[in-house]
Amino acid sequence: MxxxxxxxxxxxxxxxxxxxxxxxxxxxxxxxxxxxxxxxxxxxxxxxxxxxxxxxxxxxxxxxxxxxxxxxxxxxxxxxxxxxxxxxxxxxxxxxxxxxxxxxxxKVGLSIRGKAILRRDDSRLGGFTLEPKIIFKDTFTVVGMEIITTQEDNNTNFTIPKLWSRFNPRANEIENRHTGGLGLCVSEGFENCDFSYMACCEVSAVDSIPEGMIARTIPACKYLVFTHKGSVDNLGETYDFIYGKYIPNANYEIQSKVDFELYDERFKPDSPDSEMDIYIPIK
Missing domain, CATH: 1.10.10.60 (Homeodomain-like)
Structure with missing residues (x-):
């Protein structure tokens, strides 16, 4: 593509x-x-x-x-x-x-927005670079809390951070959970720019679901996996590189499936040594 x-x-x-x-x-x-x-x-x-x-x-x-x-x-x-x-x-x-x-x-002079001109070597992204892994992940199941939001709503009202502040104190209620957490985005079936976001944990089995939570099974899929290093304050730069530079210049076609972020033992939110993985589904 x-x-x-x-x-x-x-x-x-x-x-x-x-x-x-x-x-x-x-x-x-x-x-x-x-x-x-x-x-x-x-x-x-x-x-x-x-x-x-x-x-x-x-x-x-x-x-x-x-x-x-x-x-x-x-x-x-x-x-x-x-x-x-x-x-x-x-x-x-x-x-x-x-x-x-x-x-x-x-006759006021206006700061206009000209017609967009795309450049293959986008200077906005500077020398920023990441090399992803390609992995195939089998079907897996998660349990957690869900909201329906948009990028704009999250940027304005911090809907996703607020969800995590509700989920984190209750994560231990989830049985059979794996270490770490997942931030899961599901966009299929929603209008406009809406998407489902889950703060959740992967589980080996679903014996019970805590009140206010749901379970979701994610189909097997191939992913590009990028590792973001550093504070989450700079996460936007990583996403700009992925979607604005790497994917447009690569021969991968994005699937309309589930994107997610993995927060494991490497994740330390405000530390320059923090690491987290971003999973982008591809065909």
């Missing part, structure tokens, strides 16, 4: 449909990825989340319309798919620091 061609095709489609409704479903289908993985690959390669990129491109072109035409503000708002005049004005002011009226009246 050529990720660069898929993302470039997606960017061109977005550019020619900014005045129309654009859905995550159609973009992910165009890129031949699940919505979850499309979101991750796009953000890592472009630098903005998919919906933020679309929003900024629309606002940029709306700003050009304000300065170059005499169209009514409300008409420009509707042209670029904003639900109301008020919604458009709030988004414009938040992004550019001026209202649409001020932009037009004062």
């Amino acid at each position: 050529n990720y660069f061609e898929s993302m470039e095709r997606t960017i061109e489609y977005i550019e020619s449909h900014l005045c129309e409704d654009i859905t995550l479903d159609e973009l992910a289908a165009m890129a031949h990825l699940s919505k979850f993985h499309f979101h991750r690959v796009f953000q890592a390669m472009v630098g903005d989340s998919i919906m933020e990129y679309i929003r900024l491109r629309r606002l940029t072109l709306a700003g050009q319309q304000l300065r170059q035409t005499r169209k009514r503000v409300v008409d420009i708002a509707f042209d670029y798919q904003f639900s109301s005049h008020e919604t458009f004005c709030r988004a414009f002011k938040k992004t550019f620091g001026v209202t649409p009226t001020e932009c037009r009246r004062d």
